[in-house]
Amino acid sequence: MTCPHCGASVYENDVKCPYCDSFLETGNNAYTRRPVGGPGQFTMNGPDQVNAALVVVSILIPIFGVIFGAISLGGGHPKSGKVYLILGLAAIFVFPCLMFVIPLCFALFAEIFKAFQ
Known part of the structure; x- marks a missing residue:
């Protein structure tokens, strides 16, 4: 599959693109990421666009x-x-x-x- 942010070829099961370091929005992992730390951490939804x-x-x-x-x-x-x-x-x-x-x-x-x- 290709990264929607930079167009690089990445593996199907990758959560983050190894080239642009953006989160990938594929099947199982689309916006299901949760913060690793405590309640003060968060994740932003949506694509990583400027x-x-x-x-x-x-x-x-x-x-x-x-x-x-x-x-x-x-x-x-x-x-x-x-x-x-x-x-x-x-x-x-x-x-x-x-x-x-x-x-x-x-x-x-x-x-x-x-x-x-």
């Missing part, structure tokens, strides 16, 4: 990206969880750097422009 709206929110409000990523990873959706987490962390570190570098570049170009006049 939501475009959550991607935008993860970039614009990075702390939500980190939170969505942690929830998705903990709920058994590694593909979407990794995307939200990486985007949230990148937005936390990249945007402040850009807010410093862009004005610095404008100031540098203004000084160079003045030197040639």
Whole structure:
């Protein structure tokens, strides 16, 4: 059979895809997974797909990206969880750097422009 998330060939009895680490929705194991730990753990139902709206929110409000990523990873959706987490962390570190570098570049170009006049 093929994984519905990444298209890789997997065995019929596999619960998780060995390539994309997503849960497989086949016959006996479709959404019947239960948490191994205590009552505080959970699993998310549905396919492991990245939501475009959550991607935008993860970039614009990075702390939500980190939170969505942690929830998705903990709920058994590694593909979407990794995307939200990486985007949230990148937005936390990249945007402040850009807010410093862009004005610095404008100031540098203004000084160079003045030197040639």
